[in-house]
Amino acid sequence: RELIAAMRTLASQLAAYCDHWRARERLGSREENSKELSALEEGFASLPDGVIVQDAQGNVAACNPKIAQIVPGLSANQLTGQYPIPAEFEPCFEDGARWSAETAPPLRTLRSGEAVREAVVCFRLSDGENAVVAINCQPLQREGEERPYGVVSSFTDITERRNSEARIAHLAYHDELTDLPNRALMNKHLDLALARARRGGLSVALLYLDIDDFKLVNDSLGHDVGDQLLRQTAARLDEITRATDLLARQAGDEFMLVLTDLPTEDSVDVAGKVAQQVRRKLEAAVTVADAEFQLGVSIGVSIYPRDAEDPEQLLEHGETAMYQAKDAGRGGHAFFTPGDFDPLERLSMTSQLRTALEREEFELYYQPLFDLSDGRLSGAEALIRWKSPSRGLVPPLDFIPLAEDTGLIEPIGDWVIEAVCRQAAEWRRADLDPHLSFNVSPRQLRKENLAHAICDRIGAHGLDTTQFTVEITETAATHESSGVSPILSELTQAGLRVAIDDFGAGYSSLGRLRELPVQTLKIDRAFLYQVPERKEAASIVRAILHLAAGLEMRTVAEGIETEEQLEFLKAEGCSHGQGFHLGRPLPAREMTALLHAQRSLSESRPEASESPAPPVQPADPVPARQA
Structure with missing residues (x-):
């Protein structure tokens, strides 16, 4: 807001100065004009942002030294849209639009006579980094005239601000210790995964992981060693996580792995095999602070829609299954099966099997x-x-x-x-x-x-x-x-x-x-x-x-x-x-x-076929749960 106010002041000063310059010129008082021009140029040069002034044809009338620091290698004419920008700078707007004479904010203002507020453009710099620049444009207009006789544009480097915003957003959804997604991001991921599964008739599996006896590590070797072990555990789990799945840290020594887009007929089998793979991966010896560890992990598995109807229930049942795995002796995995722990349910299913x-x-x-x-x-x-x-x-x-x-x-x-x-x-x-x-x-x-x-x-x-x-x-x-x-x-x-x-x-x-x-x-x-x-x-x-x-x-x-x-x-x-x-x-x-x-x-087909035949598929195969 302060910058826009300063630009408006500058624009009015420039407009007044131009009128004043013409009047003085007619009267022949050039000495006073020179003093006013000098004062104006000093103020122009001291502005904290890059500023470019253009005439009605778009030609650059003036620019301050700061403009050369905004995107090194680009001229004032290129930044106004008067000349094309080389492809290596890859300029584009936040909405994906490319930079051109039609989209450049200063020229848009000249054509429309309307101010442009906070047009954000990303430029590629020579060192491979990006410069994020906010552009504000104010038309120069005399009272009673519709068409501007010029435009003043400011260019503000907001790269650090955007990086800070990105860091804050990242911290809001990622675990600080392991940099894995946290519970908040996992909840969003689960919402989307279950919605997609409902539409496609698919399944989602949640593997709820808890490292066995991790408290002993913290108590005997200290929290620094425990933190290093957690980071290594996260890295090893990440190695076996598909791009379509999500690995998250719940808290402490608990991790969660979400397997998405699973065929319902195969979901139990796939989840069980991935649980075995996780156990094998973590059972391999790892050295931290000159100490060798072989981690045991208890894994609870719950599956949508088999065990739960929503993300909350899926998480709750995954945790329950994890404790069932611990009760069974640790170092294993268990599916959420409440019937296994309910004698009446077990008796009922046995009776139904006999009837079946x-x-x-x-x-x-x-x-x-x-x-x-x-x-x-x-x-x-x-x-x-x-x-x-x-x-x-x-x-x-x-x-x-x-x-x-x-x-x-x-x-x-x-x-x-x-x-x-x-x-x-x-x-x-x-x-x-x-x-x-x-x-x-x-x-x-x-x-x-x-x-x-x-x-x-x-x-x-x-x-x-x-x-x-x-x-x-x-x-x-x-x-x-x-x-x-x-x-x-x-x-x-x-x-x-x-x-x-x-x-x-x-x-x-x-x-x-x-x-x-x-x-x-x-x-x-x-x-x-x-x-x-x-x-x-x-x-x-x-x-x-x-x-x-x-x-x-x-x-x-x-x-x-x-x-x-x-x-x-x-x-x-x-x-x-x-x-x-x-x-x-x-x-x-x-x-x-x-x-x-x-x-x-x-x-x-002839017996000696030149190329292998593709597998024959029936029309509309009926899904079936796989043993």
């Missing part, structure tokens, strides 16, 4: 499996769904653990094998013959007659055992290898293939892996996270592929979600893959349509 078996409320979906060398559909994995009349579509992770604990997993597993064989027989009658895989639980693997039971079921439907693959978890395969190995040998001798599912998630012994009769390794989807953009993640997947090749095993990459991941896996020699980028899990009816489409494509 009797009423056949279960249904199989089929995840397409593709040969990555030519893009052909090579088979499918059978995945169970529970369509509960009271609960809706229940994710497998919400009922399979309970089924394991109660022993119901055995009849459920038997139902799966029977349903797979029944569907395979139906497809064979339609002249469709896909290779199918199904999962067998650790509890089922303890049954000595498992191999005979599976083979008898396959034979009863007139099917060939070579059409099937039995998938077992890495933990079951290696931790109980002495009991499992004979059963796997029986399955292999009978003609079935055996695959280790989620390889890499169970920290298996490679020695035991080598001894098992296994033909396929399915790479855990967690390892594809940030592949290929992160070199470390890509190196791990590459190592697994080389390991499988050395053991003469086929590889299947799970959870392929991007074209970049697909191209990386093909280049590295991965033979097969599945994931949402290739095909979502489908009910039997839609899987049948996909199989017919693949067969038609194969029949219409």
